Amino acid sequence: MELETEIIVDKVDVENPILITSFPGIGLVGTIATAHYIMELKLESIGIVDSRLLPPVASLYEGVILPPVRVYQSADLGFVLIHSDVPIIPQAAIDMSKKIVQFAAEINARRVYSFAGVATFEDKKRVFAAATSKELLEEVKDHAEIFKTGTISGIAGSIMNECVAAKMPGIVLLGETLGFNPDPRAAASLIEAVNKIMNWNVSVEKLLKEAEMIEAQMQKLAEQARMQEERKEEFPMYG
Secondary structure, eight states: OOOSEEEEESOOOOSSOEEEEEOOOGGGHHHHHHHHHHHHTTOOEEEEEEETTSOSOOEEETTEEEOSEEEEEETTTTEEEEEESSOOOHHHHHHHHHHHHHHHHHTTOSEEEEEEEEEOSSOOOOEEEEESSHHHHHHHTTTSEEOOSSOOOHHHHHHHHHHHHHTOOEEEEEEEESSSSOOHHHHHHHHHHHHHHHTOOOOOHHHHHHHHHHHHHHHHHHHHHHHHHHHHHHSOOOO
16 A cells, blocks of 8 residues: 655665654643754754645744654764654554654664653653563663553554564653643653663753743633632622
């Protein structure tokens, strides 16, 4: 079956890279993390992921058009990155996952990493990991909690399934978050776990400042909502 997804890149200059992928999901954890890599490391796009099943939108940055799913690379840290600004519908997930894993094989990637979020009621900002083999779990078990039982939904899970089918080593890292609100702290925890796993030193200072700003805004909204409720009680309306 011919795939409807196409990955168009100028040139991959990294030998045996790690391929990192992220798509919008719960808490936008993976998306915030890879967007931070792009900004913090000043990565340049080397290509796009195209599919007729993607939504008809174009992203903008300082007036410049950016296709919604883009490919970046870091020669210094030895990775290629697929970052998406748009969620992937279930009808497109399997097709795109197959193409991503094929692309990983074409560039001789030694690992595929998928970044995503996982919702819990504890919100301790832990990072959970699962992998396509027990041997791979040995690489991450000291820096992430093993996600022993459950399901990984969406394209993050689909990519791991395709890694199993293609015998491509795959690891998923899940940042713990409370819900659907953007969670920079969870993304920062994920990046710090990757720093330890890879022996990198990517700063998360800007992310933590962003988290403080978002928390302050949410606190302000909560106070405004509380004040409105108090006014309703003081001046009840009937009708």
